[in-house]
Amino acid sequence: MTMFGVATAAVLVAMALVLIRAFAGPTVYDRILVVNVFGNLSVLLIALYGFLSGRPDFLDIAIVYALINFIATIAVTKYIKFDHLGRPRRGEEVDDL
Amino acid sequence: MSELLPQALDILSWILLIGGSVFTLIGAIGMLRLPDVFARMHGASLIDTMGVLLILLGLAVQAGWTIVTIKLALITVFVFFTSPTATHALAQAALWGGLKPASVDDEDEEGEEQ
Numbered sequence: 650m651t652m653f654g655v656a657t658a659a660v661l662v663a664m665a666l667v668l669i670r671a672f673a674g675p676t677v678y679d680r681i682l683v684v685n686v687f688g689n690l691s692v693l694l695i696a697l698y699g700f701l702s703g704r705p706d707f708l709d710i711a712i713v714y715a716l717i718n719f720i721a722t723i724a725v726t727k728y729i730k731f732d733h734l735g736r737p738r739r740g741e742e743v744d745d746l
Numbered sequence: 747m748s749e750l751l752p753q754a755l756d757i758l759s760w761i762l763l764i765g766g767s768v769f770t771l772i773g774a775i776g777m778l779r780l781p782d783v784f785a786r787m788h789g790a791s792l793i794d795t796m797g798v799l800l801i802l803l804g805l806a807v808q809a810g811w812t813i814v815t816i817k818l819a820l821i822t823v824f825v826f827f828t829s830p831t832a833t834h835a836l837a838q839a840a841l842w843g844g845l846k847p848a849s850v851d852d853e854d855e856e857g858e859e860q
Contacts, residue, residue, distance in 0.1 A: 652756075652763045656801055659767030663774035663793065670777050670786070678783045678840040685832050686777065686790045689825060690770070693801050696818070700805055708817040715821055719828035723835055730839040 653701045660694050681725055688718030759807040766800030773797060783840050784847045787833050794829035798822060 664687060671683035692711045699707030769792055776789025799822060806818045 652760050652804070656763040656767050656804070659771055660801075663770045666774035666778050676783060676840070676845065678836060678843065678845065679786065681836055682783065682786060682790055683777070685829070685836070686793050689794050689798060689829065692821060692825070693770070693798060696802060696805055696821070700808065705809060705814040708814060708821070712817065712821055712824070715824050715828070719832060722832040726832070726835045726839045730842055
């Protein structure tokens with residue numbers, strides 16, 4: 650049980666450090682990167698909390714978090730790059746994402 | 747032998763969880779201290795690969811051969827597929843948005859790791 654506590658503490662500290670970068674990040678891409686990493690860290694935290702509380706059923710929620718995290722990062726990146734979620738702007742040739 | 751095996755599994759789980767924690771912390775510190783976005787993706791990739799893999803592997807050792815291990819493997823495989831994809835898209839969007847890698851000014855061969 651102690652080992653889960655140690656890993657949970659490490660994940661929480663990493664979350665705090667990453668959040669500092671989110672607030673200090675000079676560009677929007679830093680913040681998107683932080684959102685991506687924070688999502689992965691919260692997946693780890695949910696899995697660890699499930700083991701810590703003796704109920705590993707929380708892993709389903711962790712799976713959903715991982716899925717949503719990927720979709721959110723791709724969607725925000727596409728929006729930043731194209732200014733639109735559907736198609737590229739007219740008259741601009743850009744590669745696909 | 748039968749009472750030695752759980753202890754060995756506990757020690758293995760300790761090693762994996764501590765290793766994953768160390769990788770996660772190093773990645774977070776890297777995201778704080780590295781100079782620009784393209785370098786910070788380096789720290790993010792440390793968390794997304796070794797941190798997730800080692801911590802979830804340590805949890806799987808504790809869970810044994812149950813449905814929990816299958817779920818953990820599912821999360822690991824999914825993160826290993828999606829995290830490079832998301833980082834690649836983000837790097838391309840950052841390049842498209844006008845950011846330049848910090849070391850691309852002097853020599854061109856330093857900046858092509860993305």
